[in-house]
Amino acid sequence: MSAVLEDAPAVCETGERGGTRAVLALARFEARRLLTSIPVVLAFAVYVAWIVWHTQNSWDGYPALQDVDRETQTMPTLVGLAVLLYANSAVLRSGRRGTESHFATLVMPPWRRTVAHVLSLVPAALLTAVCVAGQFAREAFKPGAVGHGSPAELAVGPLSVLLFGAAGVLLGRLVRSALAAPLLVVLLFTAAFSAAPGVPDATSWLAPFVVEQSSPTLPSDLLGRPAAWHALYLAGVVLCVAFAAVLLAGGRAPTVRVGVVLGLALAVTGGVLQAGGVEASPELTAARERALVRPELTCVKRDGSTYCAFPEWEPRIDTWAGTVDEVRSLAGGSAHERPLVVRQRVDATFGLTGDAAVHPSTEADRVTVGTVWGGNRVPEFSSAVAAVLVAGSEEAGGELCDGRMVTLMWLSLSWQDDPMNALSRVRVDDSVEGSATVLSPTNPMTMTEGQTDVVRHLLEKPLPGTGDRVKAHWAELTEPGVTTARAAELLGVAAPEKADSCER
Numbered sequence: 001m002s003a004v005l006e007d008a009p010a011v012c013e014t015g016e017r018g019g020t021r022a023v024l025a026l027a028r029f030e031a032r033r034l035l036t037s038i039p040v041v042l043a044f045a046v047y048v049a050w051i052v053w054h055t056q057n058s059w060d061g062y063p064a065l066q067d068v069d070r071e072t073q074t075m076p077t078l079v080g081l082a083v084l085l086y087a088n089s090a091v092l093r094s095g096r097r098g099t100e101s102h103f104a105t106l107v108m109p110p111w112r113r114t115v116a117h118v119l120s121l122v123p124a125a126l127l128t129a130v131c132v133a134g135q136f137a138r139e140a141f142k143p144g145a146v147g148h149g150s151p152a153e154l155a156v157g158p159l160s161v162l163l164f165g166a167a168g169v170l171l172g173r174l175v176r177s178a179l180a181a182p183l184l185v186v187l188l189f190t191a192a193f194s195a196a197p198g199v200p201d202a203t204s205w206l207a208p209f210v211v212e213q214s215s216p217t218l219p220s221d222l223l224g225r226p227a228a229w230h231a232l233y234l235a236g237v238v239l240c241v242a243f244a245a246v247l248l249a250g251g252r253a254p255t256v257r258v259g260v261v262l263g264l265a266l267a268v269t270g271g272v273l274q275a276g277g278v279e280a281s282p283e284l285t286a287a288r289e290r291a292l293v294r295p296e297l298t299c300v301k302r303d304g305s306t307y308c309a310f311p312e313w314e315p316r317i318d319t320w321a322g323t324v325d326e327v328r329s330l331a332g333g334s335a336h337e338r339p340l341v342v343r344q345r346v347d348a349t350f351g352l353t354g355d356a357a358v359h360p361s362t363e364a365d366r367v368t369v370g371t372v373w374g375g376n377r378v379p380e381f382s383s384a385v386a387a388v389l390v391a392g393s394e395e396a397g398g399e400l401c402d403g404r405m406v407t408l409m410w411l412s413l414s415w416q417d418d419p420m421n422a423l424s425r426v427r428v429d430d431s432v433e434g435s436a437t438v439l440s441p442t443n444p445m446t447m448t449e450g451q452t453d454v455v456r457h458l459l460e461k462p463l464p465g466t467g468d469r470v471k472a473h474w475a476e477l478t479e480p481g482v483t484t485a486r487a488a489e490l491l492g493v494a495a496p497e498k499a500d501s502c503e504r
Helices: 002-013 016-036 038-061 065-071 076-097 100-105 110-119 122-140 156-174 180-194 227-248 254-278 282-293 311-330 333-337 377-391 394-398 404-413 419-426 449-459 463-472 484-491
Strands: 298-302 305-309 341-344 366-369 436-438 445-447
Touching: 016 038, 016 076, 016 110, 016 122, 038 065, 038 076, 038 122, 065 122, 076 110, 076 122, 076 156, 076 180, 110 156, 110 227, 122 156, 156 180, 156 227, 227 254, 298 311, 305 311, 311 333, 311 341, 311 377, 311 404, 311 463, 366 377, 366 394, 377 394, 377 404, 377 419, 404 419, 404 445, 404 449, 404 463, 404 484, 419 449, 445 449, 449 484, 463 484
Parallel strands: 305 341, 341 366
Antiparallel strands: 298 305, 436 445
């Protein structure tokens, strides 16, 4: 009897088909246990809940998909850490429960069981890919969505889960202690939160993901991220770690050795090429400068005005035109039908780390619109339109400090659904009292305390009555040097107690 038991494993181990079936059966078993384990279930539940909550009001309903794809890379880390803990625990289970000796009678030597543990990670990665696709699709199907996502950026989340899981398997073969994985998770959290913010360099791209978000959204061809090389780097690291775990478990087949070498080659190739892509190439630098100085825009006409946008932003032209029409309909004199040229401008010279405002245009009837829309951007843009209608140009509008500012702000805000809320959102300090800086797509403007009081009182009055007064007294209300007190008198509200002041 003992002789039969001793010979059986050797006979079974030489049956490749039987061994493969056993590996796949164990992989399916471990995959089910992984996906139903409490840490992984909780991680996916939090992940899905975050997607539902985050995508409700993200980007104020106007996302750019070249920003959305990078947004999908952070939360899979939570899933990855949970998978790491379970994968490590699964590898150590036989030693922890004293069942290691029983495997000697089966067709499952340690290296085959390690292969099964690695394969069991695939369903978790696929489920992560479904979540990533769901988050991206939820943003992409919003009516205000523009731009293009990158498949390489979207692949980072699932690859990160595979990497964390494979690291858990490898750790289980290196250290036969249940404390090693939790300590590694704590170390990863500490490293993530202690990392100093700054411009990502070549070493930063050795991490699973590098999220860069600039205040102005950049056109897809101006991002300059080595996303494809980073995805290749991650894939190589995953293969290298997985095959290394099999090798440590006793796998000596040529396939295993080739897998380690191939994974290492892919990781090194991707790492070197992504490091070279961190610095902007001369071609990319020139393209970013052209986007600010002489951008290649698509121009269309709407109701006499001309709207010029980067190709990816063409779907938003009608939205911009609607805002221009609302502001212009409230103006008097020739401004009521004045044709404007709305041009999209963005400063991409510093890439995704930049946050520079573009200079106001000195040309008459030119209005700048940015690459971000919705929320505060609407009153900011309407204020820029009103400034051009009142002062003639963006540069002149930014220098206003007399009573014309009252007319400008009333034109900008009175037509909106909640004018008082729009007033607070367009000011830097979110106030509706006192002096403040007013934001716009270019340089900010200034409201004095007296002008704020007059504008607030005007916004509390019915729109039609004030609108009639604005049109009737348009010439005087837009005359350089008109005082805030005179503007208040013409518009039928109390004059401010303090005189005009240009102090910031």
